[in-house]
Amino acid sequence: MRAAQTSTSAPNAAAPNAAALTTAALTTAALAPAASWRLRTRLELAALPTAVPCARGHVRSVAREWGLAGLADTAELLASELVTNAVQASGSPRTGPTPVVRLGLASDGVSLAIHVWDGCDRLPVRDDADFEAERGRGLMLVATMSQEWGSYRLPGGGKIVWVLVGAVNEP
Ligand SMILES: Nc1ncnc2c1ncn2[C@@H]1O[C@H](COP(=O)(O)OP(=O)(O)OP(=O)(O)O)[C@@H](O)[C@H]1O
């Protein structure tokens, strides 16, 4: 497994917006051109704990639909961690509409990119937790089980945390 890298800035000059969630801007410029990432989905969920099982099921179904069943376990787990974090970062306002989180999936038929938008501008910071720690394991898992991950703010507000899952990550 290739050592995971992290990035806290948009790795591609073509800055996306939250609505488009284009894969080219969510992964590195070194990856295949955007045109080959032709498989894309987007799902908006209320930023509630129920978003997590919804996201898990969605990721599993889409991975199978796209012929990537071998990536489903890893993708589901990592999506779960990112969506959990996004829900937590969104807070729980007592009045007004419930915030949302957005889950975007994209694939070139080989790898799967997962991107999760939330409305909080604060970027995630990976803790140096060990597996016995009570907190800080989510991003450690993400870094360990992905090919690459990163996060960046969007001009329109909020930020995306993204992760790239490929066959190389399978046990
Ligand atoms: N989407 C996010 N927005 C803001 N901060 C985030 C986001 N995701 C993670 N973080 C922060 O980054 C740090 C590490 O996140 P990580 O998921 O590894 O641990 P955790 O959520 O604190 O605990 P665990 O995932 O083990 O239950 C935490 O301080 C967390 O609040």
Ligand SMILES: [Mg+2]
């Ligand atoms: Mg977490």
